[in-house]
Amino acid sequence: MTAFVFGIVAVILVWPAPSWLASAQWPLRAPRAAMALWQSIALAAVLSAFSCGLSIASNMLTLDEQGRPVANPLEEVATLGIVRWTAYITVFLLTLFVGARLIYSVIRVSMRTRARRSAHRQLVDLLDRMDRSAPDSPLSARDVRMLEVDQPMAYCLPGLRQRVVLSEGTVARLTRDELEAVISHERAHLRARHDLILEAFIAVHDAFPRFVRSRSALGAVQLLVELLADDTAIRTSGRTHLGRALVACADSVAPSGAMAIGGPSTLARVKRLSDTRPTMLISTLAYTAAAAILVIPTLAVAIPWLNELHRLIST
Template sequence: MDWTAPVFAGLALFLAGPAPALLSRANWPYRSPRAALVLWQAIALAAVLSAFGSGLAIASRLLVPGSDGRPTTTPSKEIAALGLPAWLLLVTVFALTLLVGGRLIWSVIRVGIHTRRRRARHRMLVDLLDQSAVQRKSADIRVLAAAEPIAYCLPGLRQRVVLSQGTVTSLSDAELTAIVSHERSHLRARHDLVLEAFTAAHEAFPRVVRSKSALDSVKLLIELLADDSAVKVTGPTPLARALVACSNSPAPQGAMAAGGPTTLIRIQRLAGPIGDLRIAVVAYLAAAAILVVPTMAVAIPWLVEVTRLVRRT
């Protein structure tokens, strides 16, 4: 019996649900957020590739393509060979694979279009309501007339760092530099694209098997990376004070705020050592290992088929 399809189907389900739930409970990502983010990306990509690998294996089993790539069997013959229950199971799993692939493509398009539309509208609003025309020192900074401390960024081709008058007046120069450095780190690294990819992958898998742990953990990790970038500019103390001031900072959808529900975790992290080379190396090796098997399982069959077609022409 060929176990390729069920093995990769099980691997896809594990990487889409239980694996993110287990990793989200670990504390080591706080010390090595970059390596942890790479591992999360590897898990997400491996889950998608495993699902596609299972689909390819099932298609090969059901259709039995010949040297020209055309099917050499029929459903009735396969039902007779496999039995109706096994055939129905393979067809169901193959349909789920197609569903995941279609939902992934649709999610990428939908999330990308909706997010950019919201950002464009909000960018126009902050440009119109900007109060920093006189004292502005940077072309990407916009200041809103609000007493509450607010700090967030709008990624894209026309990037914006949005602050409020309350932020400008209540923070010291070092704290203001720290919070702006934090937001600009998001913009430079294009963390918004990472979030879009994980949001699309999260929505692609059926609700009964997917875990929100991956998306929530990635949101925290990119904040930690931006914090680390700001610490290099001002040190941990100004950033911690700025995060406390902006802890309740609201932000529109599609933007990335300095504050939020993870602010306390981030401030506590700034009080301890940051960075662990050994953990980072292990995480990078784990990410590579997780990607090897499903990537090869998907890539090799396609390369074989391409080679076969090239030789025939």
């Protein structure tokens, strides 16, 4: 029963829950609380999946009074029955698959992304056309680079050597205040290390089989990351300047591994700038749900194992 419950919880947290949350409108008003809820769902899904495998493994082994296995799992066919034994083995192997895929995805995404960023950072430094003769200009900062491109383009390259990359088309279209809003938006990504959040969600998304994971989850998290950076730009430059900058850079693109200020979510982000309704109640409910989703599966896993450890130590 424990393995069954953990399995159901893992499936719910991987598929229906993310699909519902991705289609909801309230995260646009409270992106920070929504991000906390997304992170708790992802972590609880992984914990529930592993807990399901651990519960099955414990059911497949006959333990003595000291908790040591005394039987081979293959010998449990007669005790459990072929149907139940096959179901146990299938789910257990699926859990191992998810764990292996998660480790592989984390390593693959991390290595590939950093390799692309390093190569692109070197290229940007070589092609930089920035004139830093005006010390009071926002463009004279050491981390800002400008490329000789007419198309509006603004993005950032996270890492140890962070870069904010603009095109000549962006600089020509925007006023000083709008440029400051764009740079503030990109620096918010860099300070908060939103790239690490996205990498973690990509790894979790790739770890679970396609038939159970939500397709819209990753896109929803990417939108929340942009909203969080927008909120920082609002505090430094105001809603009007940020809104004009978003419209001017709506078709901005970025290379793989970078985060552009524009994109398909620009319209929703511009509309959001006019919404000034209070979000205290929504944020409180979201944080409460995030804590419950994360704490309940964790306690459900920890308490039985702590009890078993206490029993083994006491004997």
